[in-house]
Amino acid sequence: MSLIDTEQGHAYRQTRFDSAFAAGLAEKAAAGLIQIGARYGVLVSFLVFWQVASEVGWLNPAVFPPLDRILAALWNGLAGGFLLDDVAISLQRAGLAFSAAVVIGIPLGLFMGQVKAVERSLDPILQLFRQTSALALYPVFILLLGLGEASKVFVIFWATLFPTLLATIGGVKQADPKLVEMARVYGASRLTIFRRVVLPGAVPSIFVGLRLSATTALLLLIAAEMIGANRGVGFQVMNAQYNFQIPLMFAAILLLALLGLSANYALERLQGRLCRWNRLGR
Amino acid sequence: MAEAQTIGRGEVSIRNLSKSFALNGRDLDVLRGIDLEVVSGQCVAIVGASGSGKTTLLRILAGLEPADGGDVLIDGAPIRGVGSERAVIFQEPRLLPWLTVMGNVAFPLEVRGLAANEAAQRARRYLRLVGLLDFADAYPAQLSGGMAQRVGIARALAVQPELLLLDEPLVALDAMTRMTMQEELARIWAEEHLTMVLVTHDLEEAVYLADRVLILPKHKGSAIRTIEVDLPRPRDRSDSRFVWLRQFLLAEFGLH
Numbered sequence: 138m139s140l141i142d143t144e145q146g147h148a149y150r151q152t153r154f155d156s157a158f159a160a161g162l163a164e165k166a167a168a169g170l171i172q173i174g175a176r177y178g179v180l181v182s183f184l185v186f187w188q189v190a191s192e193v194g195w196l197n198p199a200v201f202p203p204l205d206r207i208l209a210a211l212w213n214g215l216a217g218g219f220l221l222d223d224v225a226i227s228l229q230r231a232g233l234a235f236s237a238a239v240v241i242g243i244p245l246g247l248f249m250g251q252v253k254a255v256e257r258s259l260d261p262i263l264q265l266f267r268q269t270s271a272l273a274l275y276p277v278f279i280l281l282l283g284l285g286e287a288s289k290v291f292v293i294f295w296a297t298l299f300p301t302l303l304a305t306i307g308g309v310k311q312a313d314p315k316l317v318e319m320a321r322v323y324g325a326s327r328l329t330i331f332r333r334v335v336l337p338g339a340v341p342s343i344f345v346g347l348r349l350s351a352t353t354a355l356l357l358l359i360a361a362e363m364i365g366a367n368r369g370v371g372f373q374v375m376n377a378q379y380n381f382q383i384p385l386m387f388a389a390i391l392l393l394a395l396l397g398l399s400a401n402y403a404l405e406r407l408q409g410r411l412c413r414w415n416r417l418g419r
Numbered sequence: 420m421a422e423a424q425t426i427g428r429g430e431v432s433i434r435n436l437s438k439s440f441a442l443n444g445r446d447l448d449v450l451r452g453i454d455l456e457v458v459s460g461q462c463v464a465i466v467g468a469s470g471s472g473k474t475t476l477l478r479i480l481a482g483l484e485p486a487d488g489g490d491v492l493i494d495g496a497p498i499r500g501v502g503s504e505r506a507v508i509f510q511e512p513r514l515l516p517w518l519t520v521m522g523n524v525a526f527p528l529e530v531r532g533l534a535a536n537e538a539a540q541r542a543r544r545y546l547r548l549v550g551l552l553d554f555a556d557a558y559p560a561q562l563s564g565g566m567a568q569r570v571g572i573a574r575a576l577a578v579q580p581e582l583l584l585l586d587e588p589l590v591a592l593d594a595m596t597r598m599t600m601q602e603e604l605a606r607i608w609a610e611e612h613l614t615m616v617l618v619t620h621d622l623e624e625a626v627y628l629a630d631r632v633l634i635l636p637k638h639k640g641s642a643i644r645t646i647e648v649d650l651p652r653p654r655d656r657s658d659s660r661f662v663w664l665r666q667f668l669l670a671e672f673g674l675h
Binding site: 334 | 483
């Protein structure tokens with residue numbers, strides 16, 4: 138009891154002595170709230186509008202069910218486990234394709250950006266492939282690889298490869314010739330120049346490509362799963378619509394949005410760690 | 420080898436140097452019949468109008484461009500590309516933005532195979548010399564133009580060159596910073612017993628820093644004019660002979 142008393146007394150003294158500090162804190166909190174409001178106000182209003190409009194009947198609740206029903210469907214799906222299975226298989230497809238695109242795209246891009254002759258002779262065919270919609274090629278991939286996992290992963294890989302590859306080539310080609318010359322003056326070999334001047338300078342550009350690739354991977358994932366799958370989040374969107382389980386359909390769509398956001402967030406964090414210098418003073 | 424040592428450190432000897440560039444299918448002479456000598460420990464400024472080829476001359480000395488004809492000797496040996504006895508300070512600092520100030524100064528030392536701790540130790544010494552030891556952990560984007568250029572100077576000095584080549588090193592700085600940096604360069608030159616070749620547009624800078632000022636002719640093939648600057652150091656910009664020399668050089672370019 139006495140202990141609590143002392144603690145309270147201590148807390149009281151602290152509040153008295155630190156009232157200026159507390160006022161400062163309150164001011165900071167208010168400023169923070171305003172900032173959060175400015176950033177998320179529109180999003181929150183949009184969600185509130187959806188909920189109200191659906192409940193009141195401005196929107197057809199059969200097509201736009203209220204958010205609480207969507208969230209309930211999402212919870213049931215996750216707790217029931219079947220949506221988790223869909224997420225797992227979708228992540229596996231997109232993850233495999235994205236990893237393959239990174240493992241092939243970055244080294245190939247570094248090589249092509251560095252060796253002009255290779256870049257020049259490969260560029261036209263790359264441009265042709267890039268401009269050919271991956272979805273248009275999906276039937277070809279199905280013919281070649283069958284209707285199973287391989288063709289799905291490959292079509293995602295195909296579309297995911299180009300953003301990373303082209304951004305890597307661009308990043309390497311953009312290397313500042315003045316910095317390269319500086320390194321040359323100090324006797325740096327070609328390999329050292331590549332490792333210590335060209336490559337670090339290309340990292341921000343490579344990350345732009347990676348983030349574009351991640352977005353593309355999810356986009357193609359859904360398309361591929363809608364066309365020829367019986368599992369996966371994309372399949373679930375389509376299937377729920379066929380069966381008129383509209384809340385479940387929106388739940389799957391929401392899940393996709395969350396996957397996209399978290400992939401982007403993870404890449405942003407990684408970029409922030411690797412390229413701290415790139416954000417200084419700019 | 421013994422002979423080279425008696426010649427001295429960082430001594431430059433250029434004979435009948437010529438260089439031309441292809442421009443729109445025609446050869447454009449940039450340098451023709453250039454002769455010049457730089458004695459060890461001297462600071463020589465090269466001035467000249469735009470297009471006189473002074474930057475090209477410096478790039479040939481640095482080993483960044485091959486000469487078309489003539490001999491370029493450093494300490495009696497013909498140059499073959501870049502060399503560890505030379506360092507260059509460029510117009511821009513040319514710092515690697517992803518390395519700290521410390522990392523940038525240590526960079527050429529690491530390239531040359533110095534152990535990391537030895538490189539760091541030497542980098543620290545030269546950062547102290549340019550007064551930036553407190554900024555060792557800063558990134559280039561956090562520095563002012565003058566500070567960044569001082570890092571570039573520390574980087575060049577850290578390789579302990581016999582011959583320091585400066586290509587309009589202060590041209591990008593504001594007038595106040597430039598004058599401070601000129602004083603700093605004069606101090607470092609004296610402390611480190613360097614041989615320097617300075618290419619500049621700034622005639623006052625040439626008079627302030629150099630033992631000799633060489634005027635590259637605009638007309639290719641004409642002789643280089645040499646002006647001895649035998650003023651005591653540290654130099655006083657308001658000294659009447661300093662002012663007179665500066666006016667004299669201005670008049671050489673038709674300015675008054």
